Amino acid sequence: MDATGIGLWGVPLAILGGAIRVSTPFIFVSLGEAITERSGRINLGLEGTLVFGAMTAYAVAVMTGSPWLGLLAAAAAGLCFGLFHGWICKFPKVNDIAIGIALMLFGSGLAFFFGKPFIKPKAPNLPAIPFGAWSDIPQVQAALDVNVLFLIGAALSLVLWWAFRNTRAGLIVRVVGDSSDAARAMGFNPKTVRLVATGVGGALAGIGGAYLSLYYPGSWTERISSGQGLMAVALVIFARWNPLGCFAAALLFGGAGALGPALQSVGVTQGYYLFYAAPYILTLIIMIATSSPTRSLAGAPGELSITK
Amino acid sequence: MTDTVSSADAPAMLGVRGYPAALEWIARRAEAFVIPLAALVVGMVLFSLFIAVVGKSPVQLYETMWRGGFGSWFSIQNSLSRGAPLLLAALCVALPARLGLVVIGGEGAIVLGGVAAAAIGVALSGAPSFIVILAMGVAGVAAGGIWIGAVGALRHYRAVNETISSLLMAYIAIALMNQLVEGPLRDPASLNKPSTQPLADIYRIGNIPGMEVHWGLAVGVVACVLSWVLIEKTRWGFAARIAGGNVRAAQVQGLAVGPLIVGFTALAGGFAGLAGMLEVAAVQGSANGSLAAGYGYTGILVAFLARHNPLAIIPVAILLGGIDASGGLIQRRMDLPDATVLVLQGMIFIVILFSETLYGRFKAFNPDLWQRAS
Numbered sequence: 136m137d138a139t140g141i142g143l144w145g146v147p148l149a150i151l152g153g154a155i156r157v158s159t160p161f162i163f164v165s166l167g168e169a170i171t172e173r174s175g176r177i178n179l180g181l182e183g184t185l186v187f188g189a190m191t192a193y194a195v196a197v198m199t200g201s202p203w204l205g206l207l208a209a210a211a212a213g214l215c216f217g218l219f220h221g222w223i224c225k226f227p228k229v230n231d232i233a234i235g236i237a238l239m240l241f242g243s244g245l246a247f248f249f250g251k252p253f254i255k256p257k258a259p260n261l262p263a264i265p266f267g268a269w270s271d272i273p274q275v276q277a278a279l280d281v282n283v284l285f286l287i288g289a290a291l292s293l294v295l296w297w298a299f300r301n302t303r304a305g306l307i308v309r310v311v312g313d314s315s316d317a318a319r320a321m322g323f324n325p326k327t328v329r330l331v332a333t334g335v336g337g338a339l340a341g342i343g344g345a346y347l348s349l350y351y352p353g354s355w356t357e358r359i360s361s362g363q364g365l366m367a368v369a370l371v372i373f374a375r376w377n378p379l380g381c382f383a384a385a386l387l388f389g390g391a392g393a394l395g396p397a398l399q400s401v402g403v404t405q406g407y408y409l410f411y412a413a414p415y416i417l418t419l420i421i422m423i424a425t426s427s428p429t430r431s432l433a434g435a436p437g438e439l440s441i442t443k
Numbered sequence: 444m445t446d447t448v449s450s451a452d453a454p455a456m457l458g459v460r461g462y463p464a465a466l467e468w469i470a471r472r473a474e475a476f477v478i479p480l481a482a483l484v485v486g487m488v489l490f491s492l493f494i495a496v497v498g499k500s501p502v503q504l505y506e507t508m509w510r511g512g513f514g515s516w517f518s519i520q521n522s523l524s525r526g527a528p529l530l531l532a533a534l535c536v537a538l539p540a541r542l543g544l545v546v547i548g549g550e551g552a553i554v555l556g557g558v559a560a561a562a563i564g565v566a567l568s569g570a571p572s573f574i575v576i577l578a579m580g581v582a583g584v585a586a587g588g589i590w591i592g593a594v595g596a597l598r599h600y601r602a603v604n605e606t607i608s609s610l611l612m613a614y615i616a617i618a619l620m621n622q623l624v625e626g627p628l629r630d631p632a633s634l635n636k637p638s639t640q641p642l643a644d645i646y647r648i649g650n651i652p653g654m655e656v657h658w659g660l661a662v663g664v665v666a667c668v669l670s671w672v673l674i675e676k677t678r679w680g681f682a683a684r685i686a687g688g689n690v691r692a693a694q695v696q697g698l699a700v701g702p703l704i705v706g707f708t709a710l711a712g713g714f715a716g717l718a719g720m721l722e723v724a725a726v727q728g729s730a731n732g733s734l735a736a737g738y739g740y741t742g743i744l745v746a747f748l749a750r751h752n753p754l755a756i757i758p759v760a761i762l763l764g765g766i767d768a769s770g771g772l773i774q775r776r777m778d779l780p781d782a783t784v785l786v787l788q789g790m791i792f793i794v795i796l797f798s799e800t801l802y803g804r805f806k807a808f809n810p811d812l813w814q815r816a817s
Contacts, residue, residue: 179606223793226800232545232606233796236743241789247782362614369607408625412618415611422611428602 145274146397152278153393154386155285156351160185160343161385162288164367165374166295167339169381171217172371173299174332175312175325175438176224179235181340182364183242184216188344190250193355196258202349205258209345210338216242217337221330231440239364253355261350284346288382295378308332312436325438340364362415369418373425375434391417460813467810474808479750482798486791493786499777507776511769518768520655526764527656528553530663531718532742533749533756534670535591538711539605540751541674542704543687546594548609549715550739551616552587556716557723558620559586561639561730562628564646564723572645579646579720587716588709590616595708599701605708617735624731638731648725659721663760666714670753683707715739741767744792763788 164181171178188209196205220238224231264286267279299305311318311328318325343363348355370388374380395410425432458467491501512522535549560579567575590612597603621637630640648658674680686693686700693700718738723730745763749755770784806812 223797226797228800228802229797230799233747234793236545236547236606237747237789237792237796240740240744240785241793244782244785244789248780248786251780251782362610365607365610369611372604406622408618408622411621412615415614415618419608419611419615422603422608423597423601426602426604428600 143401145401148274148278149397149400150390150393152274152280153397154390155278155281156389157392158385158389159282159285159288159346159351160363161367161370161388162285162292162382163343163346164340164364165370165381165385166288166292166378167213167217167336167343168368168371169336169374169376169378170295170308170339171329171333171336172439173312173376173436174308174329175315175436176221176231176329176333177235177368177440178217178220178238178333178336179232179365179368180216180220180238180242181235181336181367182360182362183239183246184213184337184340185242185344185347185364186360187216187242187246188213188341189348189359190246190253190344190355191341192345193258193348194250194253196349197253197256200259202259202261205349206261206342206345209341211341213341213344214334214338216341217334218330220337221333224333225326225330247357250355250357254357258349258355260353261346263350282346282350284342284350288385292378292382299378309436312438314437340367343367366414366418369422372432373418373421375432376436377434388414388417458810460810461815462810462813470808470810474802474805475750477808478798478801479748479795482794483748483791486794487787489794490787490790493790499779504773504777504779507773508766508769511772512765517655518765521768522761522765523654523656523660524764525767526761527659527663528718528722528738529742529745529760529764530660530667530756531714531721532738533745533760534666534753535587535711535715535739536743536746537749537751537753537756538670538674538707538714539591539595540746541680541683541687542707544595544598544704544708545606546591546609546708546711547606547743548591548594548611548613548616548739549712549742550735550737551609551613552590552712552715553719553722553739554613554620554734555590555616556583556587556719557727557734558623558628558639558719558730559583559716560720561642561723562623564642565628565640568643568646575646576648576724579724580717583716583720583723584713585716587719588713591712591715592705592709594712595704596701598708599704613739620730620734621732628730630729633729633731636731638727638729641729642724646724647728648721657721657725659718659725662717662721664757666717667753667756670714674753679703679706715742741788744788747792748795 164185168178168181191212192205192209195208196202216238220234223229223234261282261284263280263282265276265279266281267276270276299309307323307328310321311323311325315325318328347359352359366388370384371381374384391413394413395407398410399407456464458464460467494501494504511518513519532549532553535552536546539546559582563582564575564579567578591609594605594609594612597608598605624637624639628639629637650657651661674683682693682698682703685696686698686703690700719734722734727733741763745756745760749759766784766787770781773779773783774781803809
């Protein structure tokens with residue numbers, strides 16, 4: 136068989152490979168947002184955190200030569216952004232959604248400000264594991280080149296799913312998310328729990344950003360994120376705040392995002408921009424299909440402002 | 444003078460607490476001015492610290508910003524030109540905010556309004572200019588109105604969160620514009636930058652006499668004033684405020700909340716669409732990627748800074764237009780990245796939102812808490 140001539144089979148294969156590649160940032164951001172929202176607060180600023188994380192990871196990787204240090208730095212930066220959001224929302228009458236919008240602009244602005252000198256240099260990439268090495272078809276090899284962060288993300292979603300049900304910390308987060316009064320009655324401080332949950336959420340979003348700049352697309356530009364941070368917020372609602380659902384939804388979104396490039400690779404160029412918009416359209420359709428004006432969403436944390 | 448106040452020798456009208464009524468009147472209203480202004484100052488001070496930390500002079504920065512934004516007649520006109528689309532973009536946030544909605548996708552309405560206007564302008568070429576310009580305006584308003592009106596409808600009838608849906612629709616709108624401008628509407632002569640066919644000169648909107656500022660500024664100011672009248676002086680505006688405060692209460696009163704929400708969001712989107720039409724007719728001359736210049740996002744900041752008051756939007760939009768206008772000068776003179784302006788905007792935004800927590804906390808602004816004057 137001619138290795139390069141797999142014809143239209145290349146489309147589903149490219150979508151599969153693309154789903155794995157594109158979904159990884161979605162997995163991390165949506166898991167982070169799931170933790171935050173489960174505690175009863177929403178952080179729309181994860182888009183800014185993602186961009187700032189991408190810049191930090193790239194800059195640190197360029198300077199130290201280690202992508203892992205870059206990853207760590209991005210997580211730390213994300214933690215700071217998350218803690219800042221959590222801290223500022225502790226004050227009465229401060230709107231968490233509006234603060235998120237402000238942090239979206241601020242995080243991106245700060246990333247562009249400090250990231251300017253790093254547009255040119257090349258950073259070392261995060262490693263991938265060639266699961267496709269058994270095949271001699273290059274497309275199969277490309278599709279099954281799985282980055283370690285994808286595997287970590289998959290494992291993390293499983294761990295979080297288990298932890299929300301079975302650990303003390305997971306239950307505390309859920310109690311706080313469902314009722315501040317109940318949490319206070321049990322002796323937990325909702326503000327502190329939310330602060331920690333928003334911080335952890337920010338750190339995970341930072342890791343998602345590191346994946347963008349250090350693996351795929353694998354460079355730092357001002358256009359590195361195209362709303363992934365925001366789509367991840369919508370995705371959490373679709374996933375019903377369930378970490379396993381987040382993982383599945385992220386794969387679906389990744390596949391939608393890979394549709395345009397996959398079709399282009401086999402020569403379909405008509406409507407390229409519309410295929411590019413597929414993830415946004417899919418998100419919107421899913422939001423319309425799963426929302427209802429008459430009943431609250433199943434599994435929604437009671438204290439969450441966005442579903443009230 | 445009638446003797447209704449206790450102290451007979453009082454020279455002026457006194458309020459219930461025994462202080463001059465004018466003082467109480469000022470105190471009650473001062474809060475809405477003092478807190479945002481103080482927040483603006485704090486934001487700028489924090490930004491000075493930031494600039495000092497990265498090793499530049501904050502004094503030089505603000506001096507450059509002043510020179511680039513307001514220092515000369517030339518730069519003032521530049522600021523006014525940049526402020527013009529911000530007026531309309533901010534209304535796209537401020538009007539839904541009256542209903543308690545946070546719509547942040549004005550960029551999408553601007554882009555589609557611009558594309559619709561350009562398409563109509565090209566299609567009608569040959570007709571009298573006032574008809575074409577009017578049709579372009581209607582097309583821009585309609586495109587933007589439908590786009591953001593849909594966000595409002597989804598919110599009310601399907602309970603889809605308007606903040607997320609409006610931003611998703613902004614991304615979709617930009618993709619739609621790219622598709623149209625690259626495909627069916629493309630002018631074959633536009634090689635490097637895909638654009639629609641250029642408008643004939645007679646269909647372009649010119650400058651306000653005596654200024655290098657196009658008529659869009661006047662349109663924006665009028666739109667702000669009309670929006671203020673709508674919100675403050677009409678029953679629709681009153682109904683919107685009730686619905687924004689408590690949807691159930693509004694329904695008990697028999698208000699048609701659905702049409703109210705769709706109407707307000709559509710009007711808001713219409714203003715943003717008009718901004719897109721003005722960009723095409725007065726600035727670009729055709730629809731192209733420059734329509735997505737970020738006015739929609741700066742408009743969010745303008746609206747929040749103005750606390751969603753349409754009259755306050757006018758000075759705030761011009762101020763931010765000036766900051767925007769000085770970006771190039773800051774970049775050249777001080778060797779700072781062009782994102783410097785974004786950082787400043789982000790800082791001001793955060794401080795302004797933070798200042799919400801201060802309302803009602805100061806005794807000076809609340810005469811009811813004052814001690815009775817002796």
